[in-house]
Amino acid sequence: MMTVMLQKADLFQGDLILVSAAHPLLYPATELTPAAEQFSEVLLHVRAQHALSGLLGVLNCGSAIVPVSAYRSHAEQIQLYRDCLLERGPLYTGQFVALPGCSEHQTGLAIDLGENGPKLDYIAPSFPDIGPCRNFRQLAPQFGFIRRYEASKEALTGIADEPWHFRYVGCPHSEIMEQEGMCLEEYLQWLRNFSQDRPLCRNGTQIFFVPYRPGWSLQLPEDAEYTVSGNNIDGCIVTLWEAVP
Ligand SMILES: [Zn+2]
CATH class of the missing domain: 3.30.1380.10 (Muramoyl-pentapeptide Carboxypeptidase; domain 2)
Structure with missing residues (x-):
């Protein structure tokens, strides 16, 4: 990790x-x-x-x-x-x-x-x-x-x-929002349901929400391909691409 x-x-x-x-x-x-x-x-x-x-x-x-x-x-x-x-x-x-x-x-x-x-x-x-x-x-x-x-x-x-x-907003988020019929406000709210232990798995990615706390950090697999975006409210969304075997 x-x-x-x-x-x-x-x-x-x-x-x-x-x-x-x-x-x-x-x-x-x-x-x-x-x-x-x-x-x-x-x-x-x-x-x-x-x-x-x-x-x-x-x-x-x-x-x-x-x-x-x-x-x-x-x-x-x-x-x-x-x-x-x-x-x-x-x-x-x-x-x-x-x-x-x-x-x-x-x-x-x-x-x-x-x-x-x-x-x-x-x-x-x-x-x-x-x-x-x-x-x-x-x-x-x-x-x-x-x-x-x-x-x-x-x-x-x-x-x-x-x-x-x-x-x-980047892929796969745009595609998921389209599939779910959600606007950005709804999507960000929905993502709060997903944590690193129970992520949203879609389009070859794992997506999860991390609430802000001082000194926050992530533990990710070594060499993971990922992006982090804030929600401009109270946390960030991590998008982790599943490793291709
Ligand atoms: Zn405009």
Whole structure:
């Protein structure tokens, strides 16, 4: 076995962090890179970018789908929030624009995509349930992305239906959430049922929750392939790939 020491900071970082009005982002995004060629101003975390380019490569839909907005700095989110309040009013803003510090866009793990056309709305781009957009949505979980805000989950997420907004959480989490019909809030809550002794076993991985305590650490098999992500609330999720014999 090997010991993996964790820091308190690990609680607030990783692909599975929940960022919402109740759970603001603590650390600024890192490892940002252009989302796609010819969109050098639209930045994503490097893992999300790799997944996106893999997905778009398989779709092979040319420029039918374009990145509209991905990473936003805190200052940019403030500006966007103010502009939206002035131009579209408080009701619309409350439904579609997260408070500064509480936007997934500040993590670098979220991207708004739009159907390419002459009039792309920056806040609510068109992403219809037909053609390449539909195909993108269907393939997204295989590449680590989830459709983050759906009408049926509005009471849980606090955000209205946003068919254009995708969040990178990584595989196999995206696939399990799709299979179980869970949004991120529900999934993180459900994972609390699984400990290292009784993990969730899916897609060749063991997944379990570790509650935060000062000086926390993990005991994992020697040379284990694993990832650790905080939930941005009170613990971390460990994903352990089963060794291939
Ligand atoms: Zn968005």
